[in-house]
Amino acid sequence: MNDHTVAATLAAEAGELLLAIRDEGGAAGDRKSNDLLLARLAELRPDDAVLSEESTDDPVRLQRDRVWIVDPLDGTREYGEPPRPDWAVHVALAVHGIATIGAVGLPAAGIVLHTGEPPVVPPRPEGPIRVAVSRSRASWEVRELVARLSAATVPMGSAGAKAMAVVRGDADVYAHSGGQYEWDSCAPVAVAAAAGLHVSRIDGSPLRYNRPDPYLPDLLICRPELADKVLGALAG
Structure with missing residues (x-):
């Protein structure tokens, strides 16, 4: 294999x-x-x-x-x-x-x-940008992002579920801040990147793995045509 x-x-x-x-x-x-x-x-x-x-x-x-x-x-x-x-x-x-x-x-x-069969991301429907968010504990940065984009929220649970909602076309953006580890994002990032989505930290810098400290607190996965807009909103 x-x-x-x-x-x-x-x-x-x-x-x-x-x-x-x-x-x-x-x-x-x-x-x-x-x-x-x-x-x-x-x-x-x-x-x-x-x-x-x-x-x-x-x-x-x-x-x-x-x-x-x-x-x-x-x-x-x-x-x-x-x-x-x-x-x-x-x-x-x-x-x-x-x-x-x-x-x-x-x-x-x-x-x-x-990544062996990269998913095809469906076209984005008309309407507001859709942001996948935590059902219970969206961070201040994500709440500000939603407000600045006048976005609709798509509440759901795990990091993988939210990331794959973007891949599957059920959301347009998944941004996270406030605490994750490498295992929370590595597989979703690999799949999202293979599908042609934007992947980075929330300041736009690259995601790096297998570091001495596996704490990797923030993440952005979004449709590539929205990346500049979303990163600008995150920067305030």
Whole structure:
């Protein structure tokens, strides 16, 4: 299997497991999905390093050019509130610090979006810009962005669900500030970039992965024709 297929296959396998054990709750989902992904990566890519939200960070990754960055269950709270569909599985490969390969599984929708078959972003409908936002805790920067763009909001749960809403044409912009880690964005960024979307930090600078501190607090994914407008609004 090539790397694209590995990412897509593992996201699908973890998603199937999570659906089967959903009644066990989010903690079990995090743990069992992580165990599956680590075991499969050890089998399929034994020479690569792994950075996972649910595992102790191994500094050996800093010596490797290829690092798999995974979030076994993105949106633990949403997963624990069935039948909510807005949770995801992230499987990505960063090469020389760039989100190169990625798959985002949306198990409740039966979908895996991945870089091996880059999604085609639908045309934007007429009307206000649509911004994917958190259901409960949109940051000040995102609230200001919505106001400055006179945008419509599309509330939903996990980071992967919001990012893929832009890829699937259900939103035009996903901006986040206030705290994320590399596993929250690496796979969504790889998929969004492969689909031709703009990806960056909210100041427009590039996203870099496999750094000593995996804290990567902000993110912008949007339609490319809106990038200058959105970045200008974020800059105030």
